[in-house]
Amino acid sequence: MSAKFPLELDQVLVQRKGKVLLGPLDLSLKKNGVTIILGPNGSGKTTLLRAMHGIERINGGRITWAQEDPAKHAFVFQSPVVLRRTVAQNLAFPLQLLNVPRAETEAAVAHWLTRIGLSGKSETAATRLSGGERQKLAIARALIRKPDVLFLDEPCANLDGYATREIETILGETAEAGTRLVMATHDMGQARRLADDIVFMLNGKVHETGAAEAVIARPQTEELSAFLKGDIVV
Amino acid sequence: MIDILDGLKAAFWLVISFDAELWEISLRSLRVTLSALIIASLIAIPLGTYLAVQRFRYRRFAISLINALMGLPPVVIGLLVYIALSRSGPFGVLNLLFTPTAMIIAQVIIITPVIASIAHQAMRELWAEYHDLLISLNTTKWQRIVTLIRDGRRNLLTAALAGFGRAIGEVGAIMIVGGNIDHVTRVLTTAIALETGKGDFALALALGFVLIGIAIVVNLAIHTLSRTEREGRW
Ligand SMILES: Nc1ncnc2c1ncn2[C@@H]1O[C@H](COP(=O)(O)OP(=O)(O)OP(=O)(O)O)[C@@H](O)[C@H]1O
Ligand SMILES: [Mg+2]
Numbered sequence: 001m002s003a004k005f006p007l008e009l010d011q012v013l014v015q016r017k018g019k020v021l022l023g024p025l026d027l028s029l030k031k032n033g034v035t036i037i038l039g040p041n042g043s044g045k046t047t048l049l050r051a052m053h054g055i056e057r058i059n060g061g062r063i064t065w066a067q068e069d070p071a072k073h074a075f076v077f078q079s080p081v082v083l084r085r086t087v088a089q090n091l092a093f094p095l096q097l098l099n100v101p102r103a104e105t106e107a108a109v110a111h112w113l114t115r116i117g118l119s120g121k122s123e124t125a126a127t128r129l130s131g132g133e134r135q136k137l138a139i140a141r142a143l144i145r146k147p148d149v150l151f152l153d154e155p156c157a158n159l160d161g162y163a164t165r166e167i168e169t170i171l172g173e174t175a176e177a178g179t180r181l182v183m184a185t186h187d188m189g190q191a192r193r194l195a196d197d198i199v200f201m202l203n204g205k206v207h208e209t210g211a212a213e214a215v216i217a218r219p220q221t222e223e224l225s226a227f228l229k230g231d232i233v234v
Numbered sequence: 235m236i237d238i239l240d241g242l243k244a245a246f247w248l249v250i251s252f253d254a255e256l257w258e259i260s261l262r263s264l265r266v267t268l269s270a271l272i273i274a275s276l277i278a279i280p281l282g283t284y285l286a287v288q289r290f291r292y293r294r295f296a297i298s299l300i301n302a303l304m305g306l307p308p309v310v311i312g313l314l315v316y317i318a319l320s321r322s323g324p325f326g327v328l329n330l331l332f333t334p335t336a337m338i339i340a341q342v343i344i345i346t347p348v349i350a351s352i353a354h355q356a357m358r359e360l361w362a363e364y365h366d367l368l369i370s371l372n373t374t375k376w377q378r379i380v381t382l383i384r385d386g387r388r389n390l391l392t393a394a395l396a397g398f399g400r401a402i403g404e405v406g407a408i409m410i411v412g413g414n415i416d417h418v419t420r421v422l423t424t425a426i427a428l429e430t431g432k433g434d435f436a437l438a439l440a441l442g443f444v445l446i447g448i449a450i451v452v453n454l455a456i457h458t459l460s461r462t463e464r465e466g467r468w
Contacts, residue, residue, distance in 0.1 A: 073372075097371055
């Protein structure tokens with residue numbers, strides 16, 4: 001359970017070049033569970049996640065954490081950022097920034113290398129990893145600081161079923177261990193498997209939100225029911 | 235034709251016999267240029283990186299200024315340094331004119347913009363790649379600069395080598411501020427100009443061989459570095 005939650009968004013607005021990208025929207029994320037953000041391309045999922053993480057400037061409203069501590073946030077980007085270093089050095093990086101003692105860092109790196117199945121590639125240049133391996137690396141690097149909250153922006157886009165399952169296993173264990181997950185996805189199956197809550201975005205606004213089971217079984221809006229059926233929503 | 239052949243033979247002999255004068259001039263060239271390179275790199279690399287990472291009011295202006303300085307003819311820089319260091323100039327009291335120090339000053343002014351410009355370009359690309367991650371990990375400005383310099387070190391070395399190549403082959407400015415004094419400020423390029431004028435092709439050619447050798451080594455190094463960079467081996 002994370003002490004940082006609940007997280008309240010109050011009339012949050014993101015504008016760029018005179019165009020409204022997000023909001024104004026209200027949203028409340030409760031203490032526990034996995035929140036899945038759904039919505040068509042361009043609906044504002046990435047912008048919403050970045051705003052919550054505090055890396056997207058907001059032009060109005062406020063975002064209130066129960067407890068503010070930026071070092072306890074982590075983010076996995078839609079296209080994973082990989083440092084031009086070895087796999088092991090990528091994992092060590094967030095801890096080195098915090099001046100964590102060397103022995104502790106090495107132990108954490110070894111732990112995560114095993115966990116993501118890359119022990120054999122610890123000295124490989126991370127830029128040479130496959131898409132799925134990069135994504136696992138990015139997730140492990142985000143988790144190595146033991147964050148209270150992990151934001152993920154479509155971590156399984158472009159991955160095959162096997163890699164997706166591996167990642168979902170790690171995410172499931174992470175949620176189990178008490179890290180709050182907030183994740184955007186296009187994959188309805190994944191939403192069904194992981195979600196406790198669903199936030200459905202459309203045109204920069206929260207179109208519908210609620211507990212996953214209820215929302216999936218009985219969507220209240222036409223757009224969400226079309227989206228769940230796999231129809232094209234415009 | 236016979237002259238040139240004889241000259242080539244004599245030159246070859248001078249090189250392989252480690253002729254004292256040739257040796258002295260070559261070493262002075264290296265010493266002056268390496269000193270200039272170190273000073274210029276210490277200014278240009280942090281400057282280029284800072285310009286890539288930090289947004290401030292006159293950033294565009296600073297970048298344009300560097301690019302403009304890069305286009306200044308070295309002879310003109312030599313002339314300006316000469317005026318500044320001449321007895322009646324603002325720095326006349328330092329008595330630096332016609333010393334290796336004066337040549338180093340001129341070279342620093344010539345190559346700092348070159349190195350800064352190439353470094354800035356490379357760092358800007360790397361920053362675009364790393365931006366989201368470094369912001370997300372809540373890094374300090376200093377940590378960002380250090381990370382970029384570390385991971386972009388091959389590109390930075392390439393920038394420095396380009397500066398070195400420019401400095402070691404420069405003749406106009408060096409001639410003006412150094413005066414090409416025997417045993418004091420005579421370097422490869424100025425010696426070649428002088429010996430050619432005197433008709434001593436053997437020494438001129440031998441000096442030319444050394445200069446070409448240095449240029450080849452530098453270019454090979456740049457080539458190798460940029461290839462290891464592209465292929466993600468480090
Ligand atoms: N910096 C920016 N400047 C201008 N427009 C932007 C900027 N960033 C995003 N947008 C626009 O904001 C809208 C929402 O983008 P966002 O990336 O949040 O959507 P998304 O739901 O994540 O889409 P996808 O499913 O394709 O990832 C899009 O129309 C996008 O073009
Ligand atoms: Mg997105």
